[in-house]
Structures are given as structure tokens and as C-alpha cells.
Amino acid sequence: MSELCHADIQITGLVQGVFFRAFTSRIAKSLNIKGYVHNMPKSAVEVVAEGHRNDIEELIMKLHAGPPESLVENIATKWSDYTGQFTTFEIK
Numbered sequence: 001m002s003e004l005c006h007a008d009i010q011i012t013g014l015v016q017g018v019f020f021r022a023f024t025s026r027i028a029k030s031l032n033i034k035g036y037v038h039n040m041p042k043s044a045v046e047v048v049a050e051g052h053r054n055d056i057e058e059l060i061m062k063l064h065a066g067p068p069e070s071l072v073e074n075i076a077t078k079w080s081d082y083t084g085q086f087t088t089f090e091i092k
Helices: 020-030 053-065
Strands: 004-014 034-040 044-052 071-081 089-091
Touching (some): 020 034, 053 071
Antiparallel strands (some): 004 044, 034 044
16 A cells, blocks of 8 residues: 555646536545545646545546546646545535
8 A cells, every 4th residue: 555645736727617526526535535626716626635645646647537528738736744634525
């Protein structure tokens, strides 16, 4: 198993109004990732995720594809230390 970690992930492109947050939540929950996803200004979505690094990396890989109506232009990830502050994964 990989180490526990925290990731702040920003996704840009056509990612609002295309069920991207629901898509993200479904995958995160299936990977036992905790945190949240929410819309940001300027056609972006932010994911705050905690869990095993390999699970978060799998989430990021799946976010590159996104739901059918989306068009992901860029994903930027900042890794940091695990905090344990989340008990669920939510859509905000």
C-alpha cells in the first residue's frame, strides 16, 4: 500500500455544467478517497483529496478523461502531508 497524502487538484477546461463534480465524487468514493470537489471561477473545478497516493493518482488519471460532455484542458496537482481532516467525500 502507498503512503497517505493530501492533494489539491485543479482541473480546467469545459468542466462546469457537464456533471464533472458528480463524476469525480463517484470515482473518489469508489477509491475510498476523502475530501470534496467544488466549482471554481473561470471554468475550473477544484478537488481536495486525501487517501493513499496510488488511489489519488488513479483518480487523477480518470479525471483526465472526465464525463462524456467534458473537455479537460489541464490538471494541476499540489501534493502535501495527510491531515486526516475528512471523513467523507462531498460535492460542494
